[in-house]
Amino acid sequence: MTFLTSRRRLQVFAFSLGILLVSAQPAGAQTLPQISPLVVNSPDLTIALSASPSPVMGGGLVTLTANVTNVPVVSRSPTASATNVSVWLSVPTGVTVITQPWPTASSSTFTCTLDPSWIKCAGGTVAAGSTVTITAYAVALAPKSGSFQGGTLFWTAAVDPANTVGERDDNNNYAMASARVMAPLPDLEIKSFAAAVAPPQQSTTTPLINYTAEITNVGESAANNAVVQILTPTSGMSIGAGGAATGGFICSSTTVLQGALVTCTGGSIAPGGSVTVTATTMWNGQSYLGTAKVIADPNGTLLESDESNNEMSILVGF
Numbered sequence: 554m555t556f557l558t559s560r561r562r563l564q565v566f567a568f569s570l571g572i573l574l575v576s577a578q579p580a581g582a583q584t585l586p587q588i589s590p591l592v593v594n595s596p597d598l599t600i601a602l603s604a605s606p607s608p609v610m611g612g613g614l615v616t617l618t619a620n621v622t623n624v625p626v627v628s629r630s631p632t633a634s635a636t637n638v639s640v641w642l643s644v645p646t647g648v649t650v651i652t653q654p655w656p657t658a659s660s661s662t663f664t665c666t667l668d669p670s671w672i673k674c675a676g677g678t679v680a681a682g683s684t685v686t687i688t689a690y691a692v693a694l695a696p697k698s699g700s701f702q703g704g705t706l707f708w709t710a711a712v713d714p715a716n717t718v719g720e721r722d723d724n725n726n727y728a729m730a731s732a733r734v735m736a737p738l739p740d741l742e743i744k745s746f747a748a749a750v751a752p753p754q755q756s757t758t759t760p761l762i763n764y765t766a767e768i769t770n771v772g773e774s775a776a777n778n779a780v781v782q783i784l785t786p787t788s789g790m791s792i793g794a795g796g797a798a799t800g801g802f803i804c805s806s807t808t809v810l811q812g813a814l815v816t817c818t819g820g821s822i823a824p825g826g827s828v829t830v831t832a833t834t835m836w837n838g839q840s841y842l843g844t845a846k847v848i849a850d851p852n853g854t855l856l857e858s859d860e861s862n863n864e865m866s867i868l869v870g871f
Contacts, residue, residue: 596635597624597721600728602710608733619687619710623679632681642672643709648691656689693734707731738858740772741849743865764832766847770822782851783832785813786843800828842870
């Protein structure tokens with residue numbers, strides 16, 4: 554049956570995509586190229602990478618999660634599965650990959666190995682529209698001591714890095730993730746604070762009041778050149794105040810509007826260690842009620858992991 558004149562022909566190409574392509578051209582013209590069904594229905598692998606938590610303390614555990622997806626084509630013909638897929642995750646300087654548990658993939662078709670620079674998972678199959686998750690764990694090494702307080706680690710992930718899988722798009726096969734690493738920090742905490750009447754010193758008959766505080770370093774590094782202050786109430790205090798502390802602190806005292814201020818400086822508190830700071834005032838024997846306060850790092854010059862536990866106040870009555 555003839556629909557066109559002898560000068561024109563109707564060419565019909567049926568593709569596996571299910572699209573009917575019709576084109577008319579003059580007789581004797583060059584035949585139009587056909588689109589390969591392999592390109593139309595080929596897989597398209599994408600990858601996303603995350604590193605958590607961020608920030609992480611030096612020596613802490615980082616979880617790496619790579620999600621590899623085979624994006625389907627919206628058509629009447631299915632997208633092909635991607636076979637013999639490889640996924641690589643970089644191992645940057647500053648981390649140690651955990652081997653217990655070993656890096657794993659959510660699909661048993663992948664086998665993961667480890668070398669000094671890469672976590673390599675190979676041989677996997679990713680069906681159209683599905684996602685395979687690869688999980689690995691690494692320890693972020695602590696930054697060097699000194700003024701440096703941390704840095705950022707960067708990871709790179711690649712799916713099909715050797716380009717052996719025929720894909721519709723090879724431009725979405727890479728991803729990056731980062732995690733901020735913080736140096737271990739001290740954390741000064743007021744563990745206890747109390748006031749008590751002490752016997753008079755031998756040189757005087759005036760009774761004394763001792764305000765004693767225990768300060769603990771619950772952080773992961775030493776608190777060097779620490780400062781602790783105790784402020785005593787003015788009520789009931791006569792002239793004269795002093796201070797003492799363990800841990801290499803040097804204490805001095807002065808009288809301020811609010812009362813006696815004892816400042817102890819230059820001390821060091823190791824992780825898990827404690828010091829005792831005592832402010833002593835002479836009591837005039839009169840009944841009084843007032844508030845005393847102890848503050849660790851009063852000027853905020855010491856970088857700590859928690860700044861909310863540096864003060865404690867007590868109500869003092871005699």
